[in-house]
Amino acid sequence: MTDSTRFELEGKRVWVAGHSGMVGSAVVRRLESEGIGSLISASSSEVDLRRQDATERFVDDTRPEVAIIAAARVGGIHANRSAQADFLYDNVLIAMNSLRACQLAGVEKVAVLGSSCIYPAEADQPMREEYLLTGPLEATNEGYAVAKIAALEYGKMLRHQYDMDVISLMPTNLYGPGDNYDLETSHVLPALLRKTHEAKVSDSSTLTLWGSGRPRREFLHVDDLADAVVFALKNYSGADHLNVGTGEDVSILELARLIGRIVGWDGEYVFDSTMPDGVMRKLLEVGRMRELGWEASTPLEAGIESTYRSFLEETGLTTVEIS
Numbered sequence: 001m002t003d004s005t006r007f008e009l010e011g012k013r014v015w016v017a018g019h020s021g022m023v024g025s026a027v028v029r030r031l032e033s034e035g036i037g038s039l040i041s042a043s044s045s046e047v048d049l050r051r052q053d054a055t056e057r058f059v060d061d062t063r064p065e066v067a068i069i070a071a072a073r074v075g076g077i078h079a080n081r082s083a084q085a086d087f088l089y090d091n092v093l094i095a096m097n098s099l100r101a102c103q104l105a106g107v108e109k110v111a112v113l114g115s116s117c118i119y120p121a122e123a124d125q126p127m128r129e130e131y132l133l134t135g136p137l138e139a140t141n142e143g144y145a146v147a148k149i150a151a152l153e154y155g156k157m158l159r160h161q162y163d164m165d166v167i168s169l170m171p172t173n174l175y176g177p178g179d180n181y182d183l184e185t186s187h188v189l190p191a192l193l194r195k196t197h198e199a200k201v202s203d204s205s206t207l208t209l210w211g212s213g214r215p216r217r218e219f220l221h222v223d224d225l226a227d228a229v230v231f232a233l234k235n236y237s238g239a240d241h242l243n244v245g246t247g248e249d250v251s252i253l254e255l256a257r258l259i260g261r262i263v264g265w266d267g268e269y270v271f272d273s274t275m276p277d278g279v280m281r282k283l284l285e286v287g288r289m290r291e292l293g294w295e296a297s298t299p300l301e302a303g304i305e306s307t308y309r310s311f312l313e314e315t316g317l318t319t320v321e322i323s
């Protein structure tokens with residue numbers, strides 16, 4: 001662990017790249033209590049971060065003092081494996097252009113969001129930060145993972161070469177308000193929430209799970225991640241990246257049953273073995289964040305209950321009594 005330094009956000013001009021996304025909007029909500037000077041943001045149609053000139057012009061014009069890079073092309077296992085090239089291309093460009101623009105404009109502090117898929121597919125569990133680049137990546141999301149590793153390494157090199165204060169956070173699977181419920185592109189938890197709700201309203205007695213239901217995954221509420229981002233900006237400065245998770249995992253079948261209880265559906269699960277399982281276990285070792293003084297605070301059940309309420313509001317579906 002390298003140095004820890006107190007950094008103040010109060011009064012600062014803060015750029016949240018990807019402010020409209022699930023993570024970005026949680027960060028914007030969390031920043032409301034920090035007394036920042038102003039929030040800088042732009043949608044991808046205003047400033048496409050894959051375009052170097054547009055990105056550099058935007059950062060030069062708006063002059064942020066702090067940047068949080070939460071813009072990315074994001075998707076679940078299906079979207080990732082069917083568009084590896086696009087996930088690599090878009091995410092490398094977004095990260096490189098954003099970081100380079102921040103370096104040229106002399107941004108004081110930058111936090112970059114990566115993902116737990118940077119670790120080798122066969123990594124020991126729970127995964128420690130130092131397992132990075134110790135083995136081959138999971139094949140289903142290699143494009144995305146390579147882009148996230150490139151961003152992390154570029155951040156380290158900017159720190160080394162330009163003494164730029166870039167920190168990188170690697171969150172586990174996230175869920176919460178603003179999630180993507182499109183079954184073609186969504187992650188497992190929002191997909192299960194939607195499928196279970198649909199099974200309930202259509203009175204279906206079965207629900208199909210992709211794969212075997214046995215892989216184990218960790219889930220972090222996005223408001224906890226936003227809190228971790230603010231905490232790390234204020235309390236951490238170092239080249240080492242930080243895992244952000246709960247340190248606890250559940251099997252996909254256990255998750256499905258928990259969602260079933262919350263939604264109020266009690267049918268049978270059917271397993272679609274033509275769909276991939278991905279890595280059998282993925283759990284982050286979260287000791288570094290704990291040592292710095294941060295821990296996740298939203299229990300999974302309470303987090304899914306509130307997310308189910310957001311799902312009903314966001315999708316415009318009839319609100320039903322949560323059991």
Ligand SMILES: NC(=O)c1ccc[n+]([C@@H]2O[C@H](COP(=O)([O-])OP(=O)(O)OC[C@H]3O[C@@H](n4cnc5c(N)ncnc54)[C@H](OP(=O)(O)O)[C@@H]3O)[C@@H](O)[C@H]2O)c1
Pocket residue numbers: 017018019020021022023024042043044045047048049050069070071072073074094113114115116171172173174175178187
């Ligand atoms: N979701 C998860 O479970 C998860 C887990 C671990 C890590 N992360 C990381 O967290 C970060 C944010 O993820 P998220 O779930 O919040 O994604 P999201 O909901 O899909 O939001 C993506 C954001 O990125 C912006 N964006 C996409 N392409 C852009 C482009 N070319 N130029 C400018 N902006 C662009 C979008 O802006 P527009 O809406 O204007 O297009 C949107 O605000 C990513 O780095 C991701 O890797 C997410």
